[in-house]
Amino acid sequence: MTATATNPANSKPNRNTVRATQRRELLILLGFLAVIWAVTTALSPRFLTPANLKDILIQAAPLGFVVIGQMIVIIVRGLDLSVASIMATVAVLSTALIDSTPVIFIVGLLLGAFIGAINGYLVAYRKVTPFLATLATMIVLQGIRFAYTKGAPGGTLPEMFRWLATGDILGIPVALIALAVVGFGMHWLLERTVFGRRLKLYGDSPEAAYMTGAPTKLLVVMAFVISGVLAAIAGLFLVGYVGIVDNWTGRGYELDSIAAAVIGGAALSGGKGSVPGVLLAALILVSLFNIVVILGLSIELQLVIKGTLIILAAAVYMKRSQG
Amino acid sequence: MSTIARATRAQPVHLVVIALIAIVFVIGFSASDRFATPLNMANVQDQMVALAIVALAQTIVILSGGIDLSYAGALSFLCVVFAAIAGDSAGALLLAMAAVVALGILIGMINGGITAYVGVHPLITTLGTSTILAGAALLITRQPSGSVPLFFEDFTYGRLGVMPFGMIFVIALYLLIGFMLWRTTFGTRIYAIGDNEAAAAVSGLPVRQTKVAIYALSGLLCAVAAMYMTGRFGVGDPRAGVGFDLRSITPVIVGGTLLAGGKGGVLGTALAVILLAFLANVLNFMNISSYYQWIAEGLIIIAAVSFFAGKGKS
Numbered sequence: 001m002t003a004t005a006t007n008p009a010n011s012k013p014n015r016n017t018v019r020a021t022q023r024r025e026l027l028i029l030l031g032f033l034a035v036i037w038a039v040t041t042a043l044s045p046r047f048l049t050p051a052n053l054k055d056i057l058i059q060a061a062p063l064g065f066v067v068i069g070q071m072i073v074i075i076v077r078g079l080d081l082s083v084a085s086i087m088a089t090v091a092v093l094s095t096a097l098i099d100s101t102p103v104i105f106i107v108g109l110l111l112g113a114f115i116g117a118i119n120g121y122l123v124a125y126r127k128v129t130p131f132l133a134t135l136a137t138m139i140v141l142q143g144i145r146f147a148y149t150k151g152a153p154g155g156t157l158p159e160m161f162r163w164l165a166t167g168d169i170l171g172i173p174v175a176l177i178a179l180a181v182v183g184f185g186m187h188w189l190l191e192r193t194v195f196g197r198r199l200k201l202y203g204d205s206p207e208a209a210y211m212t213g214a215p216t217k218l219l220v221v222m223a224f225v226i227s228g229v230l231a232a233i234a235g236l237f238l239v240g241y242v243g244i245v246d247n248w249t250g251r252g253y254e255l256d257s258i259a260a261a262v263i264g265g266a267a268l269s270g271g272k273g274s275v276p277g278v279l280l281a282a283l284i285l286v287s288l289f290n291i292v293v294i295l296g297l298s299i300e301l302q303l304v305i306k307g308t309l310i311i312l313a314a315a316v317y318m319k320r321s322q323g
Numbered sequence: 324m325s326t327i328a329r330a331t332r333a334q335p336v337h338l339v340v341i342a343l344i345a346i347v348f349v350i351g352f353s354a355s356d357r358f359a360t361p362l363n364m365a366n367v368q369d370q371m372v373a374l375a376i377v378a379l380a381q382t383i384v385i386l387s388g389g390i391d392l393s394y395a396g397a398l399s400f401l402c403v404v405f406a407a408i409a410g411d412s413a414g415a416l417l418l419a420m421a422a423v424v425a426l427g428i429l430i431g432m433i434n435g436g437i438t439a440y441v442g443v444h445p446l447i448t449t450l451g452t453s454t455i456l457a458g459a460a461l462l463i464t465r466q467p468s469g470s471v472p473l474f475f476e477d478f479t480y481g482r483l484g485v486m487p488f489g490m491i492f493v494i495a496l497y498l499l500i501g502f503m504l505w506r507t508t509f510g511t512r513i514y515a516i517g518d519n520e521a522a523a524a525v526s527g528l529p530v531r532q533t534k535v536a537i538y539a540l541s542g543l544l545c546a547v548a549a550m551y552m553t554g555r556f557g558v559g560d561p562r563a564g565v566g567f568d569l570r571s572i573t574p575v576i577v578g579g580t581l582l583a584g585g586k587g588g589v590l591g592t593a594l595a596v597i598l599l600a601f602l603a604n605v606l607n608f609m610n611i612s613s614y615y616q617w618i619a620e621g622l623i624i625i626a627a628v629s630f631f632a633g634k635g636k637s
Contacts, residue, residue: 129582129583135569135621139618143615143616143620259447298462300461306454307452
């Protein structure tokens, strides 16, 4: 719906308008985050402490990785329902098979890339709807994971692995440094390279992208590969943080990441999305979770707030793009 | 007219699914003596009733080019409300039925309203309402609670020969919705909107109102499924609907209805529900763990959609 509103042939002023809109959306998100933080600070002295803020940021890191990947897929008119399953499968298989932390990460990322490539192949070459392709991968991975572990994953995590997820360098959590590096890298890729421009062009109009000679099928595959790799990273950081490998690691991240991507300004019709936007949205979602706990509200209320927020955010963007 | 022809024509997918059902039956016969018993046949039917109703609702929504992910939250919420009101008298049961049906329709109208009038993607709308309703169900009660009159519970367990009452009800429901899709203006509009929404709007169809009606119908069917499930459980489980959002989609797709809308119908969904239920049953007889059943389910989805990909928009 928004795709028709945007002219695929981005003339210069047009792109500036897009940038201005993105900046305004970022400000709205920042404003919203400031408001909920301010309200919570007024209600509870336990919220605005360095320790609690650090907790929020560390907890937001895995969702941050996933949401960037989800956004890249959404930009090419896709959707990745398999991210949570990738997180758990990568975490379960690679930590069970290997003891060395660097090798766990290398194998994990390769596995994530491989699964992403399968998703991308099904979508780009077999013309399967992204929703179904990734739904099927999600279920198959779930089966493989449970069949391999017979329902009870075991294995201990190496010391270094735990440190990566919970430790810090000069007071800054390692997970956040990793997220910052990936975030800047993906932002640069999306906004400053031909690859990024082609991704957005494809999302605006697949035909136009094809006409310019872009390898459109490969673009879609690459988007899913990126999502798979980032989900793998997120899964490894999450099990490292929790300290236990679980068959349901990351459960709920598929829908949370879609929600965060949409709240952060990605349009399901494709072509639109920014790394700072979706990262802020992820931070908002995780903050809400933390706030519910800090204020001693029931956990169930968190679901009601989250659902309302998802619909409101999407409604606000729709109104803006129509008006 | 072509719409009606498209809906009623036996499609290759139906034959494929029927052939698969036959294969599953042959494997079932050879796998266990207990497979072909009346008791097992009745049990399998019991297990498909709730999913069959929800998949029917999903079929209508997907035919119109939409999607309804609200069942997970909506079923949980409606089950809890139903059991909270129904209590143990016939009067309370009637009140609970009226309340749950009204709430189901209201949930659907909210889904449809936000989707059609605000323009939010149905995936996001229904994901949002599902999350809210899941929270609401747990706010009402964290543990399964409430009750239904004993005679209603007995009714959901009742059987006519090898056929559970629930199954007879499901067949009637499929025939009714099938008739609605093939022979009424509303049905034709659903196909038209799913086929090409812009064209439907240009040709003067009330696209927005129709969408609200579609999601309302989906919510109504969801309420029916919730009443049946509560009757079977005997209590209102605040997690009754977990998983039904994605589970409801599989039979629709395997039955040949395109996710993009406009093509498919209830016959395919019915056959796919039968296939999936008997497949799970036979795999259980073969002592194959549910882990491998997941792998089989995922591969069946991929096989089904890859088979139809390229035959029209997908």
